[in-house]
Amino acid sequence: xxxxxxxxxxxxxxxxxxxxxxxxxxxxxxxxxxxxxxxxxxxxxxxxxxxxxxxxxxxxxxxxxxxxxxxxxxxxxxxxxxxxxxxxxxxxxxxxxxxxxxxxxxxxxxxxxxxxxxxxxxxxxxxxxxxxxxxxxxxxxxxxxxxxxxxxxxxxxxxxxxxxxxxxxxxxxxxxxxxxxxxxxxxx
Amino acid sequence: xxxxxxxxxxxxxxxxxxxxxxxxxxxxxxxxxxxxxxxxxxxxxxxxxxxxxxxxxxxxxxxxxxxxxxxxxxxxxxxxxxxxxxxxxxxxxxxxxxxxxxxxxxxxxxxxxxxx
Numbered sequence: 001x002x003x004x005x006x007x008x009x010x011x012x013x014x015x016x017x018x019x020x021x022x023x024x025x026x027x028x029x030x031x032x033x034x035x036x037x038x039x040x041x042x043x044x045x046x047x048x049x050x051x052x053x054x055x056x057x058x059x060x061x062x063x064x065x066x067x068x069x070x071x072x073x074x075x076x077x078x079x080x081x082x083x084x085x086x087x088x089x090x091x092x093x094x095x096x097x098x099x100x101x102x103x104x105x106x107x108x109x110x111x112x113x114x115x116x117x118x119x120x121x122x123x124x125x126x127x128x129x130x131x132x133x134x135x136x137x138x139x140x141x142x143x144x145x146x147x148x149x150x151x152x153x154x155x156x157x158x159x160x161x162x163x164x165x166x167x168x169x170x171x172x173x174x175x176x177x178x179x180x181x182x183x184x185x186x187x188x
Numbered sequence: 189x190x191x192x193x194x195x196x197x198x199x200x201x202x203x204x205x206x207x208x209x210x211x212x213x214x215x216x217x218x219x220x221x222x223x224x225x226x227x228x229x230x231x232x233x234x235x236x237x238x239x240x241x242x243x244x245x246x247x248x249x250x251x252x253x254x255x256x257x258x259x260x261x262x263x264x265x266x267x268x269x270x271x272x273x274x275x276x277x278x279x280x281x282x283x284x285x286x287x288x289x290x291x292x293x294x295x296x297x298x299x300x301x302x303x304x
Contacts, residue, residue, distance in 0.1 A: 037215035051219050129205040148210035176202055183200040
């Protein structure tokens with residue numbers, strides 16, 4: 001029996017409904033392409049796989065977009081989209097037995113520093129923090145990527161990770177604390 | 189170097205460092221084009237699929253055709269069609285035969301008219 005929450009794939013929709021869905025999805029896609037790409041890049045560590053992952057995430061999102069809109073009750077859909085990317089990235093590692101390779105390739109550190117010595121020191125600090133970030137558990141690292149690369153708040157991160165708000169707050173707090181300890185212990 | 193300058197004693201502003209290290213990354217332009225091409229292709233494929241589907245038999249029609257009781261009509265239709273086709277072929281052959289015969293008769297008559 002078909003209920004109101006049942007997913008109707010775009011290809012099965014009436015033309016007018018599909019046109020409206022396509023327009024809404026296009027806006028959604030343009031608003032969040034950078035978020036998904038940033039998240040994917042920091043998860044997989046290279047542009048090639050980040051592009052594949054981003055494309056897959058949007059294709060999957062498109063298939064379920066209508067249902068997600070109906071079930072969101074007006075809440076932002078970004079956590080749902082990032083959760084799709086998160087699941088795809090998890091499959092990516094499971095299938096290929098890979099680990100993320102964080103990279104400073106695109107991090108242009110600290111534009112306000114002009115002194116060369118400071119700039120080098122800045123890069124070294126960033127290298128350290130990225131190396132320590134890489135050593136965190138998956139859930140802590142992902143929460144920090146969502147917080148700092150995507151600017152998501154605790155509630156959004158909680159929804160993306162499928163956790164409670166309180167548990168997410170604790171997760172982020174512990175992740176930052178662990179990084180501070182690792183950085184303090186770093187011989188550099 | 190004073191003790192305060194020792195790296196081990198440095199107080200790290202980890203959140204500021206994370207803010208610098210984890211900057212949003214602009215997707216390459218080719219990615220936007222690639223994704224938009226994929227969606228365009230999907231829309232085109234969906235439209236073609238819908239069109240093909242409309243031309244195909246419905247599931248009920250396919251089920252009906254699988255029932256041997258419904259094979260009588262197609263068999264009769266094929267038989268009738270075959271007979272009709274045969275009749276048409278026969279009729280055509282006869283028509284051509286008559287035409288050829290009348291043509292020969294006419295030619296013979298014309299030749300005869302020319303003879304002294």
